Amino acid sequence: MDTTALLRSLHEIFDPTRVLTDKESLIEYGRDWTKYLQPQPSAIVFPKGTDEVVALVQWARRQRVALVPSGGRTGLSGGAAALNGEVVVSMQKMNHILNFDGFDQTVTVEAGVVTETLQRYAEEQGLYFPVDFASRGSSHIGGNVATNAGGIKVLRYGLMRQWVAGLEVVTGTGAVLHLNNSLVKNATGYDLRHLMIGSEGTLGIITQVTLSLTRPPTQPTLFIFAVSDLASVMKIYHAFKSALPILAFEMFTDLALKHVLHHHDLKAPFANRHPYYVLCEIEVPGPTVLEAALELFQSGVEQGWIEDGIQAQNARQAKDLWRLREDISEATSPHAPYKNDISVRIASVPQFLREMDAILKHNYPQFEVVWFGHIGDGNLHINILKPSAMRTEEFLRECKVVDELMFKMIEKLHGSVSAEHGVGLTKKAYLGHTRSSVEIALMREIKKAFDPDGLLNPGKIF
Numbered sequence: 001m002d003t004t005a006l007l008r009s010l011h012e013i014f015d016p017t018r019v020l021t022d023k024e025s026l027i028e029y030g031r032d033w034t035k036y037l038q039p040q041p042s043a044i045v046f047p048k049g050t051d052e053v054v055a056l057v058q059w060a061r062r063q064r065v066a067l068v069p070s071g072g073r074t075g076l077s078g079g080a081a082a083l084n085g086e087v088v089v090s091m092q093k094m095n096h097i098l099n100f101d102g103f104d105q106t107v108t109v110e111a112g113v114v115t116e117t118l119q120r121y122a123e124e125q126g127l128y129f130p131v132d133f134a135s136r137g138s139s140h141i142g143g144n145v146a147t148n149a150g151g152i153k154v155l156r157y158g159l160m161r162q163w164v165a166g167l168e169v170v171t172g173t174g175a176v177l178h179l180n181n182s183l184v185k186n187a188t189g190y191d192l193r194h195l196m197i198g199s200e201g202t203l204g205i206i207t208q209v210t211l212s213l214t215r216p217p218t219q220p221t222l223f224i225f226a227v228s229d230l231a232s233v234m235k236i237y238h239a240f241k242s243a244l245p246i247l248a249f250e251m252f253t254d255l256a257l258k259h260v261l262h263h264h265d266l267k268a269p270f271a272n273r274h275p276y277y278v279l280c281e282i283e284v285p286g287p288t289v290l291e292a293a294l295e296l297f298q299s300g301v302e303q304g305w306i307e308d309g310i311q312a313q314n315a316r317q318a319k320d321l322w323r324l325r326e327d328i329s330e331a332t333s334p335h336a337p338y339k340n341d342i343s344v345r346i347a348s349v350p351q352f353l354r355e356m357d358a359i360l361k362h363n364y365p366q367f368e369v370v371w372f373g374h375i376g377d378g379n380l381h382i383n384i385l386k387p388s389a390m391r392t393e394e395f396l397r398e399c400k401v402v403d404e405l406m407f408k409m410i411e412k413l414h415g416s417v418s419a420e421h422g423v424g425l426t427k428k429a430y431l432g433h434t435r436s437s438v439e440i441a442l443m444r445e446i447k448k449a450f451d452p453d454g455l456l457n458p459g460k461i462f
């Protein structure tokens with residue numbers, strides 16, 4: 001069958017408005033935030049229910065066409081990129097909240113529900129969904145599950161994995177799996193739900209998700225500290241984490257702040273500039289916790305770890321301070337940043353930071369490097385900005401040399417080449433720095449069991 005006839009046969013499943021083949025849509029839906037990849041899907045389809053996803057997988061098996069599951073396309077590793085004529089399966093129209101169970105405090109949603117919509121829904125029920133990050137307004141719950149998303153509250157609430165009570169998934173054979181059914185306890189062999197979480201669309205298409213909700217934090221209170229060096233960042237972290245119920249502990253550099261202030265209409269937090277800034281959010285259930293926090297703040301100043309600091313006085317100020325951290329990705333995106341998202345054990349963060357700083361300063365003085373990250377999770381985002389005069393190919397070549405040096409160091413520290421963004425396409429070549437060859441071979445076998453024809457997101461992860 002020629003391509004036109006092949007695509008026309010998709011109309012047996014989808015009405016023509018839900019099969020897009022125009023150039024603009026192919027580019028838009030054929031990639032995520034990894035903008036330097038060249039998208040080349042053959043079509044985009046928009047299922048409206050699980051039965052259509054099943055029919056699509058059966059069609060793909062018959063026609064031997066690869067499928068790329070696609071959420072909000074906010075991924076940062078090329079996981080949702082379609083570069084080789086695949087059909088992109090956008091979950092955009094599967095965006096309904098299906099059921100709320102107040103007794104179990106769970107909510108069941110279709111995979112295409114936007115993360116922020118779910119957060120708001122939880123709030124309306126007097127509850128809280130704690131997986132949170134800057135792309136909340138676009139990313140989908142299905143994408144969050146497929147990447148085991150992290151974010152700014154992991155320190156207190158854990159990753160997406162912690163909140164998934166049940167899943168409905170269509171495998172590469174078209175089988176529909178109902179995994180875990182919201183059970184708290186379920187000791188019946190391998191938990192396939194957890195295999196799906198973080199599988200980046202390679203084992204199945206997630207169609208429905210049941211999420212646990214929790215009570216909202218009591219009076220979150222935000223501090224921003226100005227800090228002179230990375231060793232002091234770690235000292236503040238240790239002091240606050242040991243004594244207080246921390247919700248978030250985020251760090252960014254002055255260069256990151258410079259880009260945010262240039263890009264957005266926000267005020268600098270301090271009169272003077274400082275090398276590093278820390279956002280530390282604490283749950284304050286009563287005056288004792290606040291007093292303890294203020295004492296630590298004072299002691300940090302006396303010991304020279306904190307050069308300056310502010311406690312947000314109201315929700316508006318807290319929101320603006322959060323934006324200084326959360327808007328970094330958007331502010332740096334015009335510079336086509338080459339992104340790394342690595343993690344090491346928290347205890348190894350100081351050594352990692354020292355060695356990384358030395359590598360970048362020694363080898364790449366010509367690049368602007370923006371650092372920020374979830375220090376409390378041992379997770380750092382390192383963004384190398386493309387000098388405007390440099391050609392993209394040359395820039396990428398240079399960045400890959402940085403990668404080699406950085407990932408060798410990560411391997412030495414037994415860390416991860418991808419903390420939360422996923423392997424996708426961009427970290428595929430480096431997987432062996434974090435996972436052994438035996439592990440990778442087992443992953444390949446698992447993929448074959450779920451997707452014997454290799455139709456689901458082929459070429460991603462390994």
Ligand SMILES: Cc1cc2nc3c(=O)[nH]c(=O)nc-3n(C[C@H](O)[C@H](O)[C@H](O)COP(=O)(O)OP(=O)(O)OC[C@H]3O[C@@H](n4cnc5c(N)ncnc54)[C@H](O)[C@@H]3O)c2cc1C
Nearest residue numbers: 071072073074075079133140142143144146150151201206
């Ligand atoms: C400004 C910004 C800030 C960010 N901050 C964070 C952060 O702090 N923490 C963090 O973890 N991430 C962060 N991200 C990355 C991204 O938002 C997350 O990885 C998010 O979970 C991706 O969701 P998505 O719906 O956009 O997925 P997509 O980008 O569409 O897809 C991601 C992967 O999931 C697969 N997939 C999508 N939907 C399904 C489905 N229904 N079934 C099966 N597979 C599917 C895709 O094939 C792909 O492999 C950030 C991104 C941006 C742009």
